[in-house]
Amino acid sequence: MDSDIQLSVSHLGYRPSSPKTVTLVGAGPADLPERIPFYVRQNCFRMPRDVELPAGFSPRFPAPYDLLHGKLVPSEDTYYHRGELKRVASRWGACWQGDFTHFRQAGTYQVETDVQVSAPFMIQERLYDRLILGYLTFLRAQRCGDAVYGIHPACHLDDGVLDSDGSPWPVTGGWHDAGDFRKWMAFTLGNLDALATLHERLAPPLPILAEIAWGNRFFHSMITAEGQVFEDVAGGAAPPGSPFTYDRHWWFENHPGAYSDATDNRWTDNRPGSGDERKVRTTYNPLVQFAFVHNQARLERVLDGAEGAHCRKLAERAWQYGKRRGHDGRTLFVAAQLRAALELGTWSEAEQLAGELIQRQDTGRDGLSGYFLEKDRQEAYRSFAFAAEPALALLRFWELRQNQGAALAVRRYIEGYLLQDATSNPFALTPYGVYLKPPQPEKQLFRDAGRGRGVRTFVHPFNSLGMVPGTGSVLLSHAHLLARAGHLFSNREWQSAAERLLQWTLGHNTCNRSLFVGIGYRQPIGYSFRITQLPEALVSGFIGRPDDTPYLEEFCAIEWNTLEYWGVPYQHAVCALAFLERGEAVGS
Missing domain, CATH: 2.60.40.10 (Immunoglobulins)
Incomplete structure (x- = not known):
């Protein structure tokens, strides 16, 4: 042997x-x-x-x-x-x-x-309850501003000061995003959606509403009287001497914060006014703005009485501000605005935004089709964290309004793109993305997607930033879409495809390693910058070598790319589970 x-x-x-x-x-x-x-x-x-x-x-x-x-x-x-x-x-x-x-x-x-x-x-039935329990345990450990027994003392009670003028702006609470202490709104707001989905679909005997309340303590402190939602706390800045600027380099592959350093990724003395407070980034991020609207409007239906009404009030304030400020029309922002409009019930605007997204879907007959394009149609939509966002927004539109154009777009995306390319590998992994103009093809492999375009299962490693994140969030966002669409369309094949993606993260992969800490028997060593072990965490997952074959760091040479703990893939995972497991829905 x-x-x-x-x-x-x-x-x-x-x-x-x-x-x-x-x-x-x-x-x-x-x-x-x-x-x-x-x-x-x-x-x-x-x-x-x-x-x-x-x-x-x-x-x-x-x-x-x-x-x-x-x-x-x-x-x-x-x-x-x-x-x-x-x-x-x-x-x-x-x-x-x-x-x-x-x-x-x-x-x-x-x-x-x-x-x-x-x-x-x-x-066994209800097998995935173990992952749901793990998610709540992980979130509890990621609390900021709270003493978490066995994990960390109360931290960052002095958050924070505005980056614009240094004035105090109290924003304690919330959750750390990953294997560090930064509080990214773009990535932690999704916890509200995941928690609300679990509550409505399965109602597990877990402190879901208490965790929602904890998150909202922070989120509600991040909106101004005018309605702007600030971008993050302690996200960091461009490294000293670097050529990076916010306007040109902050976004990479529809991922904000790409160049930020670890300036504020640190412990503080917990004393407001002492001078070591962390910064609140005051820039306007349309993704954050409309994700705030979407989640707060949704919580109106989850939380009782005055609490739910307050969420609705803040959602409407942020919606009006976002509409006034507008955005550059990139596909991710259109999808985020559509999800916000749907939860608010502004149907005419939702129909317009959905129509715009549908117009951006590739419908070619040669090769892969059904994926989404960016505004100028010069490149395909790709994202580390939000891979399925356009399709999820259109699926929600169909769910609420029974719009047949949205239903067709979701089917095209799943059948012509996700499942079609999943046949290219023995584990049925869905693709990271399509490239209309594959970069540096002499250094890295792009498989034929038809019409001179390329496709990869994993992120292209030779890129403008040298940033190569694991694709766990990509796969699990697709699992969320497949499980939810499979439930709504009564399509067992789609639900099976969702489970295969979950099984990849649970050990059925090329390394026989579970990517969940504490679940399974062979885990990689997680990357956690300040607290070396977090309970029930999920690492970011496999990257691809230049030839698009999978790679996971299996030794103690720890690097963030494949090993960092991250909450975003966990959010997608539990949303998928909510539509795979049977449970009695709570509320409307």
């Missing part, structure tokens, strides 16, 4: 109705047969092998060494299901895959072959 060989499954497990794939991966011997039998058997009960029993041991207490030596000696009383791994030749190299989707019996299991054994997993 070669120790580099891994037998990858979802370490958490499967619902009875889930797709179930097992994949043998790794730098194993090239002489493995084309077909390899596999057996689903009881967790912890190894199958017998044709090895000589060493003196001093017995069948009751066998030798506890070299447990995978010898060939399996299967008999029907030692396993529940037998299948076959078949060799698959792919652009990521050879692997062996088998399917046991039709095995639905609840229990705890492992898959065993002659050459390797899988991690233990469960088959």
Whole structure:
């Protein structure tokens, strides 16, 4: 048995109705047969092998060494299901895959072959409750301005001062965004959407409303009397001596804050007025502005009485300010404004914005189609954090208004783009994005997307900033879309595709590693700048090498690209789970 060989499954497990794939991966011997039998058997009960029993041991207490030596000696009383791994030749190299989707019996299991054994997993209903519990635990640990027992003392009680003139602007509370202490509005507002979705769809016995209240304490302090929503707290600035400017370099691949340093990513003395307060960024960010509107308007239906009414009042104030300020028309801003209009119920504006988004969808017949373009149609829409945002906005429009044009656009995006390109790799990963003019093609691979365009599963590493983030948020935003659309359109294939993306993050991947801390059995070492371990965190996930093959840092050479804890993919994940699991809806 070669120790580099891994037998990858979802370490958490499967619902009875889930797709179930097992994949043998790794730098194993090239002489493995084309077909390899596999057996689903009881967790912890190894199958017998044709090895000589060493003196001093017995069948009751066998030798506890070299447990995978010898060939399996299967008999029907030692396993529940037998299948076959078949060799698959792919652009990521050879692997062996088998399917046991039709095995639905609840229990705890492992898959065993002659050459390797899988991690233990469960088959049961409400399996994903474990991830929902993990999300609430992670959010609690990420609280800023609160003492979190076992994690950190009360922090940043002196946040903050305005970056414009240094005057005090109290903004304690909220959540740290990732493996640091920065409070990005663009990335933490989505926690409200995730929490509200869980509350409405599943109503788990968890402190969801209390966590919403904690977040809103901060969010409500970030809006001015005129209605502007400030951009972040402690986001940082351009590194000294760098050529970066806010107007030209703040956004990269529809991701704000691309060049910011760690100037304010630090502990403070918690004493307002002492001089070490962190800065509140006062710039106008249309994504933040309309995400605030969308989430506060939605909370009117979740929170009772005066609390919900106050959220609505702030949403309307921010909406009016955002309309007055406007934006440059980029696709992400149009999608964010559409989601805001839908939650406010301003239907005429929503119809106009939805029509604009639909006009930006590629509908070509040669190659991939259904993806969205930017305003000038000179480039395709791509985003690290908000990959599915245009499609999610149009799906919500269909959900609320039954608009058939929106429904068709969502179908095109899923069928002609996501699922079409997912066939290009053995794990059915959806694409990062299309490139109308692939940059530096002599250095990095772009697969053919038709009409001279390129496509990658992972972010192109040779880019203008050298910024190469993991694509966990991309995959899980697609999982959210697929699960939600699958529920609304009664499409089981889409829901299965969503689960396959979740399973990738749970260990069914090329490294057999769960990307969730505390869930699964083989996790990478998370990147957390100030607090080395956060409970139940999710790392940012795989990046791609120049040839578009997956890479995950597996050693202690920690780097943020694949290993940083991040809340955004977790938000997408729990929204997907809410539409996969059955639960009684709460409220309207």
